[in-house]
Amino acid sequence: MSHEGIRIVSAEEAQREAGQEQERLPVEAVTPAKIRVMKTEGTGVEIDWKDGHRSVWNFAWLRNACPCATCHEEREKTGRRVGEARPKPQSLLTMYEAPPRPVEVTPVGKYALKFKWNDGHEAGIYSWDYLRRVCHCDECLAKGRVL
Ligand SMILES: [Zn+2]
Numbered sequence: 447m448s449h450e451g452i453r454i455v456s457a458e459e460a461q462r463e464a465g466q467e468q469e470r471l472p473v474e475a476v477t478p479a480k481i482r483v484m485k486t487e488g489t490g491v492e493i494d495w496k497d498g499h500r501s502v503w504n505f506a507w508l509r510n511a512c513p514c515a516t517c518h519e520e521r522e523k524t525g526r527r528v529g530e531a532r533p534k535p536q537s538l539l540t541m542y543e544a545p546p547r548p549v550e551v552t553p554v555g556k557y558a559l560k561f562k563w564n565d566g567h568e569a570g571i572y573s574w575d576y577l578r579r580v581c582h583c584d585e586c587l588a589k590g591r592v593l
């Protein structure tokens with residue numbers, strides 16, 4: 447009997463098929479030792495990881511790196527990289543757009559942060575694993591690790 451017709455695709459396998467095979471990161475690399483969300487200051491998020499690494503993102507970058515399916519698809523379609531801003535519309539009547547900042551930041555269990563942004567969007571769950579992978583410090587950029 448053949449089971450070839452049956453395919454259960456895990457999230458991991460789906461990623462692999464999308465050509466985004468990723469090394470598994472060590473536990474200390476995806477466990478925050480200290481998290482600073484500078485919501486009042488409106489600057490961004492800093493995470494010190496258990497392995498001693500430090501990641502810093504500003505809020506605009508994080509908004510443009512939203513990992514939800516809608517934002518992910520939109521980036522794929524428009525060829526934008528994770529964290530890259532949308533191109534400004536070429537209109538003379540450009541409306542002022544407030545820079546992205548969260549109105550609410552809530553922890554999701556012990557594994558993620560959820561942002562409610564000032565544009566109303568709140569579908570993205572930023573897991574520690576995701577955040578570590580999108581660390582864009584010089585060291586990580588040099589390794590080409592940023593998604
Ligand atoms: Zn999103």
Ligand SMILES: [Zn+2]
Nearest residue numbers: 581582583586
């Ligand atoms: Zn880094």
